[in-house]
Amino acid sequence: MSDFSRRNFLSAAAMAAGAVGMEGISRADDYGDRDREKEHGDDSEPIPTFRYAMETEKGRHTEGGFSREATVKQLPISEGLAGVSMRLKPGGVRELHWHAKAAEWAFMLKGRVRTTVISPDGTSETNDFEAGDVWYFPRGHGHALQGMGPGEAHFVLIFDDGHFSEFGTFGASDWLAQTPPEVLAKNFGVPKSTFAQYPKIEAFIPQGAVPSEKQPLPLMGAQRTPPNTHKYQLMDQEPRKFRGGQERRVTVKEFPVSVGITGVVLELEPGGLRELHWHPNADEWQYWIEGSGRVGVFGSHGRSRIEEFSVGDAGYIPRGFGHYIENTGNTPLKVLIGFNSGEYQAIDASAWFASNPIDILAANFGASASSFDAFPHRRVFIAPKEGASRDGEGESK
Numbered sequence: 001m002s003d004f005s006r007r008n009f010l011s012a013a014a015m016a017a018g019a020v021g022m023e024g025i026s027r028a029d030d031y032g033d034r035d036r037e038k039e040h041g042d043d044s045e046p047i048p049t050f051r052y053a054m055e056t057e058k059g060r061h062t063e064g065g066f067s068r069e070a071t072v073k074q075l076p077i078s079e080g081l082a083g084v085s086m087r088l089k090p091g092g093v094r095e096l097h098w099h100a101k102a103a104e105w106a107f108m109l110k111g112r113v114r115t116t117v118i119s120p121d122g123t124s125e126t127n128d129f130e131a132g133d134v135w136y137f138p139r140g141h142g143h144a145l146q147g148m149g150p151g152e153a154h155f156v157l158i159f160d161d162g163h164f165s166e167f168g169t170f171g172a173s174d175w176l177a178q179t180p181p182e183v184l185a186k187n188f189g190v191p192k193s194t195f196a197q198y199p200k201i202e203a204f205i206p207q208g209a210v211p212s213e214k215q216p217l218p219l220m221g222a223q224r225t226p227p228n229t230h231k232y233q234l235m236d237q238e239p240r241k242f243r244g245g246q247e248r249r250v251t252v253k254e255f256p257v258s259v260g261i262t263g264v265v266l267e268l269e270p271g272g273l274r275e276l277h278w279h280p281n282a283d284e285w286q287y288w289i290e291g292s293g294r295v296g297v298f299g300s301h302g303r304s305r306i307e308e309f310s311v312g313d314a315g316y317i318p319r320g321f322g323h324y325i326e327n328t329g330n331t332p333l334k335v336l337i338g339f340n341s342g343e344y345q346a347i348d349a350s351a352w353f354a355s356n357p358i359d360i361l362a363a364n365f366g367a368s369a370s371s372f373d374a375f376p377h378r379r380v381f382i383a384p385k386e387g388a389s390r391d392g393e394g395e396s397k
Contacts, residue, residue, distance in 0.1 A: 272384025
């Protein structure tokens with residue numbers, strides 16, 4: 001074979017191999033797309049349940065407190081977020097630990113908690129929290145929690161990974177129990193016997209003494225505090241008020257350390273409706289604090305599902321799925337909502353319709369143009385029991 005022919009042959013073979021490779025990549029991408037569609041429910045399968053009665057489960061109990069969780073194990077649809085309802089007795093300590101896979105955002109429901117957190121740059125912070133306060137610990141930052149009394153502390157934790165419980169919690173007691181005593185002695189410069197009485201398994205929430213009101217100094221004598229605090233007093237925020245309810249919201253703008261999670265406390269009057277909407281940039285995790293209601297979810301391809309919620313339930317809405325929240329009870333409704341993005345984004349149906357020319361709406365729905373004149377002309381956000389008005393609800397001043 002001549003050099004010219006050999007070059008032609010090798011070139012053709014390379015092109016053929018490349019074509020096969022590209023075809024394989026294309027097929028792999030197709031399968032990847034299908035896998036992603038299946039994972040997020042973007043196919044013809046029915047929408048799975050998005051509600052879990054979290055507070056009815058047994059949970060994990062230790063001497064200093066207990067916790068209940070809603071992860072993908074309990075609520076398989078919740079790939080993007082997980083949540084925990086945790087209670088600490090006075091002096092109970094959620095031991096020193098970190099989460100390798102998820103950031104932690106928390107909302108205090110009752111009682112008092114003291115936290116410590118350390119950042120990779122060596123800065124640390126100790127804060128005391130009461131009902132209505134929020135904390136945020138970025139992924140991988142070491143932290144601990146302690147109940148301060150006088151009564152039980154109850155708080156809800158939200159994590160930006162639905163698998164966090166399985167893959168993301170590393171406890172200090174467990175780590176030391178798995179490390180040879182001679183290594184610990186060398187590491188800390190103390191005798192091996194120091195560690196003889198330490199736990200042989202993960203302590204999780206051991207019982208300690210009730211802490212003093214005055215924050216004690218750390219071992220190093222003083223703290224180098226970080227530039228951004230890990231504490232935000234959400235319920236001290238002036239709410240955005242509507243005729244059908246109100247909302248408090250904390251994003252990375254108000255709470256700069258919280259780069260990965262936005263938190264909302266939504267309150268609806270009886271009959272109030274958080275209107276049809278979707279979130280382009282985040283999944284949504286819910287914890288129902290007070291009242292009862294229903295959530296309707298739309299998942300494309302003619303799929304929808306409505307579920308009834310009550311106190312202690314957890315809920316999950318995948319990113320981009322249309323949904324609404326309605327108070328169907330006779331008392332006010334309060335829902336804690338977390339999103340796995342520090343930036344809040346939502347597109348509401350009323351604003352969407354109001355942004356389109358009337359002839360497009362008429363053609364879209366096969367209705368007369370005049371029929372849309374009664375629709376809201378601006379965003380509703382929260383509608384009252386009697387329904388939204390033509391001018392929308394807007395925020396009350």
